[in-house]
Amino acid sequence: MHSFKEQRLYIDGEICDASSGETFANISPATGHKLCDVQIASSADVDRAVASAKNAFTDWSQLAGAQRGRVLWQAAQRLREQTDDLARLESLDTGKPVTEARLDVVGAAEVLEYFAGLVPAIHGQHINLGQSFAYTRREPLGVCAGIGAWNFPLLIASWKIGPALACGNTLVFKPSELTPLSTLRLAEILTSAGLPPGGLNVIQGPGRVGDSLIRHPSVAKASLTGSVATGKKVLNALADRVIPVTLELGGKSPLILFKDCNLRQGVTGAMLANFYCQGEICSNGTRVFVEDEIFDAFIADLLSRIRHLRIGNPLDPQTQMGALISHAHKEKVLKYIETGKNEGAHLLYGGQSPLLDAPFDFGFFLQPTVFTDCTDTMTIVREEIFGPVMSILRFKDEDEVIARANNTDFGLGAGVFTQNLQRAHRVVAQLQAGICWINNHNYAPAEIPFGAYKQSGLGRENGTAAIDHYTQIKTVYVEMGELADYP
Numbered sequence: 001m002h003s004f005k006e007q008r009l010y011i012d013g014e015i016c017d018a019s020s021g022e023t024f025a026n027i028s029p030a031t032g033h034k035l036c037d038v039q040i041a042s043s044a045d046v047d048r049a050v051a052s053a054k055n056a057f058t059d060w061s062q063l064a065g066a067q068r069g070r071v072l073w074q075a076a077q078r079l080r081e082q083t084d085d086l087a088r089l090e091s092l093d094t095g096k097p098v099t100e101a102r103l104d105v106v107g108a109a110e111v112l113e114y115f116a117g118l119v120p121a122i123h124g125q126h127i128n129l130g131q132s133f134a135y136t137r138r139e140p141l142g143v144c145a146g147i148g149a150w151n152f153p154l155l156i157a158s159w160k161i162g163p164a165l166a167c168g169n170t171l172v173f174k175p176s177e178l179t180p181l182s183t184l185r186l187a188e189i190l191t192s193a194g195l196p197p198g199g200l201n202v203i204q205g206p207g208r209v210g211d212s213l214i215r216h217p218s219v220a221k222a223s224l225t226g227s228v229a230t231g232k233k234v235l236n237a238l239a240d241r242v243i244p245v246t247l248e249l250g251g252k253s254p255l256i257l258f259k260d261c262n263l264r265q266g267v268t269g270a271m272l273a274n275f276y277c278q279g280e281i282c283s284n285g286t287r288v289f290v291e292d293e294i295f296d297a298f299i300a301d302l303l304s305r306i307r308h309l310r311i312g313n314p315l316d317p318q319t320q321m322g323a324l325i326s327h328a329h330k331e332k333v334l335k336y337i338e339t340g341k342n343e344g345a346h347l348l349y350g351g352q353s354p355l356l357d358a359p360f361d362f363g364f365f366l367q368p369t370v371f372t373d374c375t376d377t378m379t380i381v382r383e384e385i386f387g388p389v390m391s392i393l394r395f396k397d398e399d400e401v402i403a404r405a406n407n408t409d410f411g412l413g414a415g416v417f418t419q420n421l422q423r424a425h426r427v428v429a430q431l432q433a434g435i436c437w438i439n440n441h442n443y444a445p446a447e448i449p450f451g452a453y454k455q456s457g458l459g460r461e462n463g464t465a466a467i468d469h470y471t472q473i474k475t476v477y478v479e480m481g482e483l484a485d486y487p
């Protein structure tokens with residue numbers, strides 16, 4: 001059985017004790033056993049973390065961009081060197097398959113490399129006004145607060161830490177209380193790569209710790225990945241001080257398979273969009289719209305492949321589906337499955353805990369689950385489940401499916417599978433989603449902006465768009481003529 005020593009906070013370039021005297025238990029999703037206790041930050045610890053980041057900001061923000069880039073690049077190389085170790089840690093903490101966790105570590109390194117390369121290109125504009133002129137300076141914001149979710153702890157942290165540090169900000173980060181481990185390691189790596197003490201501080205604890213962090217008067221920006229409900233609370237909390245915010249929230253994304261798609265690819269896309277990471281992905285295509293003519297063939301291919309998904313020990317490189325994050329979350333997903341049945345959807349596959357040997361018999365595993373005979377008004381079709389539950393819906397024509405796909409308050413992702421080039425672009429142009437995929441789903445490399453329409457979020461992460469959200473523009477007007485006498 002795996003266990004770790006009690007985990008602490010990371011402030012001012014070193015691991016340190018919290019002053020609250022309180023801890024919480026960090027549970028292994030795969031076995032239900034305790035991995036370790038984690039110290040909870042007190043409000044004095046939050047103060048200390050923010051003060052340290054504020055102190056570090058003065059020097060860090062004034063470094064030449066290329067110097068900041070070198071630190072990020074170095075950190076990325078150390079992440080790469082420690083891929084096996086970090087992937088194992090992330091897999092133990094999240095319950096996800098270690099092969100997927102490896103891709104997360106590499107993805108985090110790629111994000112830091114991307115922003116390392118981008119730093120020297122962060123600049124303002126020169127605006128010619130005839131005789132006079134103006135210019136803009138892109139200035140950092142100050143101390144940023146990052147708050148993470150539990151599905152991609154390391155990747156989510158790097159999506160916030162990479163651009164924030166590149167732009168000259170410093171950060172205090174609170175990982176999800178369900179996955180506290182990997183961000184501490186990332187902080188140590190950044191320090192060893194040359195980030196000055198206080199450049200990144202990590203505090204631990206439940207939502208109330210995140211709340212006191214974002215409300216701290218010295219915090220200049222907040223970035224949250226989490227549920228829509230928490231996003232609304234964060235927006236409200238920041239309204240008083242009118243500070244900028246980036247929100248990556250939940251979704252109920254449509255994935256549309258037209259009759260002219262490559263069906264084998266479409267089924268692969270639908271499976272990845274529902275069962276990768278046990279279905280715990282905000283942009284998952286959980287409303288799978290299949291055109292009438294290919295419906296039966298789609299179901300046949302899906303059923304022939306779904307039974308081969310290997311569920312079990314997340315540390316086994318053969319495993320393709322691990323455990324859900326917690327007992328409470330699994331119960332929530334099971335409740336949705338019951339609701340689906342009660343509201344008249346047909347449970348085509350799964351819906352139960354797989355039979356696994358000890359020690360995984362106490363883990364939070366769930367079979368991949370598929371519903372057919374779904375309607376747009378059913379709870380399982382409207383609400384985000386955040387588990388391996390696919391709802392399949394039939395459609396007859398393009399206009400109909402676009403209207404149905406858009407009929408939701410969420411607006412994070414959307415996928416379209418078709419081999420008709422004009423149809424693909426015509427349809428995505430009408431979909432109300434921040435990120436659309438043609439003949440793929442969920443792929444999000446560092447180079448492309450990721451974010452949402454409607455209630456799924458605000459702002460963009462990654463791509464050059466992220467720079468806009470971690471800098472503020474100062475306009476400087478320069479008078480080159482003489483002011484006329486007044487009065």
Ligand code: TXE
Nearest residue numbers: 148149175176206207210211226227230248249250282386
């Ligand atoms: O999220 P929470 P949870 C969605 C998904 C999932 C649901 C619940 O629908 O079922 O969220 O997951 C911190 N002020 N996503 O419970 O509660 C909290 O401590 C400041 C989508 O983990 O929103 C944690 O660090 N911070 C998501 C983080 O916010 C607060 C991935 C997220 O917690 C806070 C994961 C407060 N008032 C879940 N309350 C995605 N978009 O990928 C909580 N927190």
